[in-house]
Amino acid sequence: MISKISVAFKKCKEEKRPALITYTVAGDNTKNNSLKILNTISEHADIVELGFPHNTPIADGGQIQESSYRALKNGIKLKNVFQIVKKFKISFPDKPLIMMGYFNLVYQYGENNFLKDCKVSGVDGLILVDLPFPENKSFANKCKKKSINFIQLISPTTPNKRMRKIIKNSHDMIYYISMLSTTGGKLKVSPKNILKNYNNIKKINRKKNIVIGFGITNKTIASLKKADGLVVGSQLCKTITNSLKNRLNTAKVLNNVVYNLKKKIT
Amino acid sequence: MKIKKGIPLIDQHDKNFMYGGKFGGNFIPETLKKPIDDLTKLFSRLRKNKKFLKERDHYFKTYIGSPTPFIKLENLTNYLKGAQIYAKVVSEANGGAHKIYNATVHCLLARKAGKKFIVGDTGAGYAGKMLSMAAKKFGLKCKIFMGAKDIKRQRPNVEAMKKNGAIIVPVRTGSQTLVDAVSECMRYWVSNCDTTHMCVGSTVGPNIFVKICAWSTAQISRELIEQVKEEFGKIPKKLKLLNCVGGGSSAMGFWNEFMDTDAEFIGIEAGGPKKSKLHAAPLTNGSKIGILHGSAQYVIQNKEGQIGRTESISAGLDYPGISSLHCFLKDAKRARYTSASDEEALKAYELVSKLENISPSLEPSHAFAEAIKIAPKCKSSDVIIVNSCGDSIKDKDIIKKKLGSYIR
Structure with a gap:
């Protein structure tokens, strides 16, 4: 059966544009509000990524850290994250949802238990930041058996030989990290160079959907629109932070930002 | 679980770098795979190299005392x-303190790797102080990540680091102690691993850092x-x-x-x-x-x-x-x-x-x-x-x- 993630990419290709993938943190700033945000922005987002926060993240920049701490302070637990996913999926059964986080939470929850709850709540894909290839082989296989996409990451430091192995072991989608940075860093590589690397990966297997993330904002997104998909995270977290400060309706403000991002790549 | 005799403890891991099948390993972002792989290869080559061992012993004797x-x-x-x-x-x-052994070896490794910058974490300030000392001695630019709470309570070591010309980055996330300093240091390395060598201040972190540190002390x-x-x-x-x-x-x-x-x-x-x-x-x-x-x-x-x-x-x-x-x-x-x-x-x-x-x-x-x-x-x-x-x-x-x- 073709996955919802693949369907989403196919649809975008037909419309001759990249898929827009949003990242927000579950429980930021409350459980209800993060669900409301998901529901609202899915109007324009093709795939939604939902972070499950960890208090010792080793690859997140300041914006996402702030969102994560806010969510944790409000007591978010994995079982709440699954509830949010479930409720979202009742309203938007066809919108692909990817959960993203750090491995220790999965490890404590129990891999099998975690995947069972992913399946029950309707999670379509998983990104585990600190479970690289080949350490992720057995877990990725478990995901495949449950028809959940395990999304492999490739970075500018990944050597060619390793890249081939990762692509061979990947599912429908691959995440290319645009530059050496934590999330939310300023784009320090030219879009031309990022696309060059992107094309090198694409050449290895044209069938795989490759998305680019890290450093993508409304200022940079248009320059990368040749990719299969583009991920925007830190800018959205920052928007939440600012709209909370100014006591604005976060879901509404965010929806506007996502709408504008989409407009730039359509 | 059993310790094998006659084999260095640091080498008693499996192919996934796990000790006893349960501890250690490399749970790291993809970006760090290559730098860690490079460092692993460099270290395994140098620890068998007589000239390098002689160099290490020379500095242990004349510099560390x-x-x-x-x-x-x-x-x-x-x-x-x-x-x-x-x-x-x-x-x-x-x-x-003992932190000087690890700091010295990391500076020697950084030089062999052709890196001009070195970063490290510190809790009590000893790891940072020693790294700043060794960096100065071996001509490397040094940045130290330290929890804001620790900066307050370990002032003498902070002063020493400054004297050695290191840049101290106060870490204000989480509990503002060592755990956050290590996270922040790793985040910094994710962004700068092409030019910078990282020294983890203790026998923690991805496997290679555990190995280098234990081998040094x-x-x-x-x-x-x-x-x-x-x-x-x-x-x-x-x-x-x-x-x-x-x-x-x-x-x-x-x-x-x-x-x-x-x-x-x-x-x-x-x-x-x-x-x-x-x-x-x-x-x-x-x-x-x-x-x-x-x-x-x-x-x-x-x-x-x-x-x-x-x-x-x-x-x-x-x-x-x-x-x-x-x-x-x-x-x-x-x-x-x-x-x-x-x-x-x-x-x-x-x-x-x-x-x-x-x-x-x-x-x-x-x-x-x-x-x-x-x-x-x-x-x-x-x-x-x-x-x-x-x-x-x-x-x-x-x-x-x-x-x-x-x-x-």
Whole structure:
């Protein structure tokens, strides 16, 4: 059966544009509000990524850290994250949802238990930041058996030989990290160079959907629109932070930002 | 789980770099795979290279001041009336603590890798102070990540780092202590791994950093085993080696060469304030295995896997995790772990400083607290050696506040 993630990419290709993938943190700033945000922005987002926060993240920049701490302070637990996913999926059964986080939470929850709850709540894909290839082989296989996409990451430091192995072991989608940075860093590589690397990966297997993330904002997104998909995270977290400060309706403000991002790549 | 004889402990991992199939490994973002792979290859080549070993030994001798003294604590022995108590005075090493071994080796490695920048984390400030010293010596630009809370409580070491020309980056996330400093340092490395070498300050983090650190501090026991043989003619039958453990770098170095002997290893964790539920003793208090800073280990955490808060009077032990090597030693039953409270450590500092010519910092004072506890119950033929791996001068402010006065 073709996955919802693949369907989403196919649809975008037909419309001759990249898929827009949003990242927000579950429980930021409350459980209800993060669900409301998901529901609202899915109007324009093709795939939604939902972070499950960890208090010792080793690859997140300041914006996402702030969102994560806010969510944790409000007591978010994995079982709440699954509830949010479930409720979202009742309203938007066809919108692909990817959960993203750090491995220790999965490890404590129990891999099998975690995947069972992913399946029950309707999670379509998983990104585990600190479970690289080949350490992720057995877990990725478990995901495949449950028809959940395990999304492999490739970075500018990944050597060619390793890249081939990762692509061979990947599912429908691959995440290319645009530059050496934590999330939310300023784009320090030219879009031309990022696309060059992107094309090198694409050449290895044209069938795989490759998305680019890290450093993508409304200022940079248009320059990368040749990719299969583009991920925007830190800018959205920052928007939440600012709209909370100014006591604005976060879901509404965010929806506007996502709408504008989409407009730039359509 | 079993320790193999005749093979260095650091090499007893499987193909996934796990010790005993459960501890260690490389749980890292993809971006760090290649730099860690490069460093792993560089280190495995150099540790077999005679010229490099000669270079290392040269700097250990002329720069660090190897060997550090091995002395009998006559007054403490007479006072406690039990085992013979000795100290390996590692605090006599250049800079005042064992952290200089790891820092020196990392600077040598950084130079071989052609890196001009070096970054590191620090808790008590010793790892940072030593890295800044060594960086200055070897001509590297240095940046140190340190929790804002630790910057306040370990001022003397902060001043030293500044003097050595290092940039100190205060870390204000989370608990603002060592755990956050390590996270922030790793995040920095993710962004700058093409130009910068990272030094993890203890036997924690991804496997290669555990290896390099333990390999470096092993110098302590290389010296000690000779000093022990000279003092006693052979290794005494009942020999206890006591060492404090935070991340576990000094204990690994203190025990390494005695691994295949009958010497008993006792690791002392930070039990925290007496009346507090908070501590920094994951091994003593039965914490569960989790992933922290790229490595599987016993770690203080809640049921969800969020890393727990710790509390200890000694910044150097104030870490929720523990080296994968110590987890391995614990489960293989090669070492025993216990804890000492803040109060016990302070008392031990006071007693040792009063009776002897050495004045241990609050970290080794935890180990002295255990020595004080067990020595009276031992026979006079038993030998206890404590690794006095830091000097109290850095804790002057804390000690003055807690005890009213500072003696050294």
